[in-house]
Structure formats: C-alpha cells, structure tokens
Amino acid sequence: MDAIKKTLKDSAAIRWLVLVIISMFMFGTYWFQDFMSGLKGLMMSELGINSSQFGLIISSTTWANMVGMIMVGGIILDKWGIRVAGVVFGIVASLGASITAMATYGVFGDDPGTMMKFMMAGRMLFGIGLESICVIVTRTTVKWFKGYELALAMAINVAFGRFGTAFGTAFSVEIGGGHVAPAVAFAASLIGFGFILFLAYLIFDIRLDKQVNANKKEGGEPEEDFKFSDLVKLATNKGFIYITLLCVAFYSAVFPFIQYAPDLLVNKFGFTYQLPDLSSMTLFEKIGAIFHNGPKVTGLIPLGTILFTPIFGSIVDKKGKAASLMILGAFLLIFAHVSLSLFNSVTLGYLGLVSLGVAFALVPAAMWPSVAKIVAENRLGTAYSSMFTIQNWGLGLFFWGIGALLDFVNRADLAAIKAGEKMYDYTIPILTLVICGVISIFLAFMLLRADKQNKYGLELPSGVEAK
Numbered sequence: 001m002d003a004i005k006k007t008l009k010d011s012a013a014i015r016w017l018v019l020v021i022i023s024m025f026m027f028g029t030y031w032f033q034d035f036m037s038g039l040k041g042l043m044m045s046e047l048g049i050n051s052s053q054f055g056l057i058i059s060s061t062t063w064a065n066m067v068g069m070i071m072v073g074g075i076i077l078d079k080w081g082i083r084v085a086g087v088v089f090g091i092v093a094s095l096g097a098s099i100t101a102m103a104t105y106g107v108f109g110d111d112p113g114t115m116m117k118f119m120m121a122g123r124m125l126f127g128i129g130l131e132s133i134c135v136i137v138t139r140t141t142v143k144w145f146k147g148y149e150l151a152l153a154m155a156i157n158v159a160f161g162r163f164g165t166a167f168g169t170a171f172s173v174e175i176g177g178g179h180v181a182p183a184v185a186f187a188a189s190l191i192g193f194g195f196i197l198f199l200a201y202l203i204f205d206i207r208l209d210k211q212v213n214a215n216k217k218e219g220g221e222p223e224e225d226f227k228f229s230d231l232v233k234l235a236t237n238k239g240f241i242y243i244t245l246l247c248v249a250f251y252s253a254v255f256p257f258i259q260y261a262p263d264l265l266v267n268k269f270g271f272t273y274q275l276p277d278l279s280s281m282t283l284f285e286k287i288g289a290i291f292h293n294g295p296k297v298t299g300l301i302p303l304g305t306i307l308f309t310p311i312f313g314s315i316v317d318k319k320g321k322a323a324s325l326m327i328l329g330a331f332l333l334i335f336a337h338v339s340l341s342l343f344n345s346v347t348l349g350y351l352g353l354v355s356l357g358v359a360f361a362l363v364p365a366a367m368w369p370s371v372a373k374i375v376a377e378n379r380l381g382t383a384y385s386s387m388f389t390i391q392n393w394g395l396g397l398f399f400w401g402i403g404a405l406l407d408f409v410n411r412a413d414l415a416a417i418k419a420g421e422k423m424y425d426y427t428i429p430i431l432t433l434v435i436c437g438v439i440s441i442f443l444a445f446m447l448l449r450a451d452k453q454n455k456y457g458l459e460l461p462s463g464v465e466a467k
C-alpha cells in the first residue's frame with residue numbers, strides 16, 4: 001500500500017488561515033443577528049414601532065427554522081457537501097439581510113407597516129442562513145481540525161461570532177450616525193463580505209478534497225457520514241433530550257435578554273443610548289460615560305465570553321465536571337436575572353451582568369462538547385441541527401415575548417413612555433427569564449442523573465471513558 005501523502009490541512013499555517021476566513025462568516029451573521037439590540041430606542045422613535053413590534057422583527061429570524069429549515073440545511077450539507085450548502089445558505093443570508101436593509105430605507109414603502117413586513121421577511125430569510133451557516137462553518141472546522149486543535153478551533157470560531165455580537169451591539173448607533181437604515185446596511189454588508197471570503201475559501205476546500213480523495217484511493221481512512229434517519233435514534237436518547245431542553249431553556253434566557261439589555265439599562269438605570277461628546281472629558285469621565293452607556297455595557301457580555309469560554313473549555317477538557325458546570329451556569333443565570341429585575345442597585349446590576357457573562361461562557365463550553373459524548377460521531381450533524389431547531393422555538397417565543405410582555409405590563413403608561421415622560425418597567429419581563437433558569441437547573445440535574453445511569457462520561461476529563 002502507498003504511503004498516505006500530506007494534505008493541505010496538515011499545514012498549521014493553512015489550517016489557521018482557513019479558520020480565520022470561514023470564521024468571518026460567523027462574525028457577520030452573529031453581528032446581523034444581534035446588532036438591533038443597540039438600536040431599539042432609535043427604531044422605536046424613527047420607525048414608529050413599539051416594543052412588541054420590535055420583538056416580532058427580532059423573532060422573525062427564527063420562524064422558518066422553527067418549522068425545520070435547519071434540518072433542511074443539514075440534509076443539503078450531508079447530501080451535497082460544504083461547497084453547495086455554503087453557497088446556497090450564503091445567498092439566502094445575504095438576500096435576507098439585503099431585503100431587511102432595503103426595507104429600512106423605505107424601498108418597499110415608507111409606512112411603518114410595510115417597512116416592518118419586509119424587515120420581518122428579510123430577517124426570516126436571514127435566519128435560515130444564520131443557523132445553517134453556523135452548522136456549515138462548524139462542520140468545516142471539524143473537516144480541517146479533526147485530529148488537530150479541534151476544541152480550540154471551535155472556541156475561536158464561536159469567539160468570532162461573539163465579537164460580531166459585541167461590536168454590533170456596542171457600535172451600531174454610531175455606525176448609523178444616529179439613524180437605523182445605515183446601521184442595517186452596514187450589518188448586511190458584513191454578511192456579504194463574509195460570504196465573499198467563504199467563496200475564496202472554496203479554493204482550499206476543492207484542493208483538500210482532491211488530496212483526500214487521492215489518499216483514499218491509496219488506502220486512507222474513508223469519512224463517515226451522518227444520516228437524517230438517525231433522528232429517531234436521537235429522539236429516544238434520554239441524555240440528548242435533557243441536553244436539548246437545557247439548550248432551549250438556557251439560551252432562551254440569554255440571547256433574547258441580550259436583545260433587550262441596552263434598553264433595560266437605559267430604562268431601569270438611566271444609562272444612555274448614545275455616548276455624549278467625549279472630547280472634553282478626562283479619562284475617568286470617559287470611562288464613566290462608557291460604563292453608563294447601554295449598548296457598550298451590553299457589548300461587554302459577549303466580549304467577556306471570548307476570554308472565558310476557552311478557559312472553561314480547557315477546564316472541561318482536563319477536569320471534566322461538565323454536567324456540574326451546567327448546574328452552576330444555571331444558578332448564575334438565576335442570580336443575574338433576579339438582580340437585574342427585583343433590585344434597583346446599579347452595582348448589583350453590574351454583578352448580574354457579570355454573572356450572566358460567566359454563565360454564557362460556562363454553559364456553552366460544557367454543553368457543546370457534552371453532546372459529542374452523548375451522541376455517536378456519525379450522528380453529530382443531525383444532533384446539532386435538531387438542537388438548533390428546538391432552540392429556535394424557545395428563541396422565537398422569547399425574542400417576541402419579552403417585547404410583548406413589556407408593552408402589556410406597561411400598557412397604562414405607553415403614551416407617556418413614547419413622549420419620553422416615563423420609562424419602561426422591565427421587572428416582570430426579566431423575572432420571567434428566572435423561570436428559564438429554574439428549568440435549566442432541573443434539566444441539568446436530570447442530565448447529571450442520566451449521565452450516572454448511562455455512563456456518558458460527562459463528569460470525566462476529555463478522552464477518559466466511563467466504566
């Protein structure tokens with residue numbers, strides 16, 4: 001038998017270059033998913049929408065995914081591979097983002113109803129792209145890093161997404177120059193940029209496939225593919241059911257919260273949406289102004305996870321305790337939402353945000369590798385696609401639900417709030433998220449119990465098999 005020849009992925013420099021190129025796609029899509037949180041106040045005043053309508057626009061990202069578009073993405077990925085799936089969903093995401101941007105410029109009509117309808121249609125298309133691109137980029141990372149620095153590569157990949165969330169949330173008001181439409185157009189162009197880079201990546205993908213195929217003919221390892229029919233097996237796997245429900249409960253209390261966090265900070269603690277002129281301020285005053293700005297402070301949450309997710313990931317790799325860490329993450333989530341809803345202390349509010357940031361780093365670091373211990377490798381694609389599908393049910397409900405509940409509990413004061421005479425009371429909407437935290441703790445304990453019964457090895461270090 002001929003010796004296996006070296007391929008492109010055996011070069012560390014090319015591997016990491018590929019990772020940066022494909023991760024820019026994550027950066028753009030996460031930016032577009034989350035940037036509107038910093039624009040909520042502006043969208044309400046400029047587009048004439050209320051909180052419930054803002055919630056609908058955010059929520060529309062999940063609608064097509066709720067009825068299985070991520071699974072369709074998984075099937076296309078399986079059947080036709082990374083190149084076809086990446087191009088198809090890159091076009092879908094770019095088209096969706098462009099329609100959203102055109103709607104905000106009034107291309108389809110400038111009354112609030114028409115704008116909203118087309119923004120929602122655009123975001124719905126974009127949402128199909130977002131989730132499938134997330135699966136495609138993860139799959140591509142596995143293709144290049146399996147047998148190398150896979151966990152680190154995955155953490156860096158998500159870190160690019162978090163940068164997108166952080167910068168999109170923090171800087172969209174300034175990027176738009178105080179207007180909604182330019183900020184949306186900028187966010188849409190980032191997706192186009194990420195897509196162009198992905199198209200450039202295809203050159204590497206084609207070359208790698210040629211090399212791998214040549215090696216296969218010479219006796220290399222064949223790749224195992226996952227099948228959609230394996231879905232039934234997943235639906236009867238207790239551990240998978242608990243971790244999927246935990247994913248819904250946990251992320252429902254995090255992603256939707258981030259969409260409303262700047263507005264919460266502005267309304268509850270008197271933070272600003274727009275930074276004042278910093279030029280004549282001392283350094284301390286500048287720092288004070290930044291830490292008093294809703295979008296900037298919210299942007300620090302995903303920024304913090306970039307540092308902490310890989311740290312927690314390596315703790316999980318070396319020491320295990322993944323299920324216990326998910327329990328801890330759920331407790332931190334409850335502390336965060338209780339301190340941000342029931343109390344009026346800014347210090348406690350900051351502590352709550354830090355606590356949420358730690359939970360947001362801890363749970364994903366423990367959750368995503370745990371799926372790989374519960375589910376066989378050839379079913380991982382289906383597993384992640386179905387987890388994201390069910391996750392979107394929760395996200396869809398809470399993206400919209402928080403806004404709708406906000407309008408409902410403040411219904412007597414809506415006119416005064418619109419006139420700037422009163423502020424929204426966020427107590428009940430944020431307190432509702434505490435319920436997600438409590439459900440998360442219950443599910444994390446059930447997962448721990450299932451781990452003991454089925455010996456998944458969730459509490460063990462990476463690579464150690466449960467006996």
Ligand SMILES: N[C@@H](Cc1c[nH]cn1)C(=O)NCC(=O)O
Nearest residue numbers: 033131134158161255364388391
């Ligand atoms: N479903 C994905 C992508 C995503 C991001 N925002 C909404 N959907 C996901 O949850 N990825 C995991 C993560 O921690 O970002």
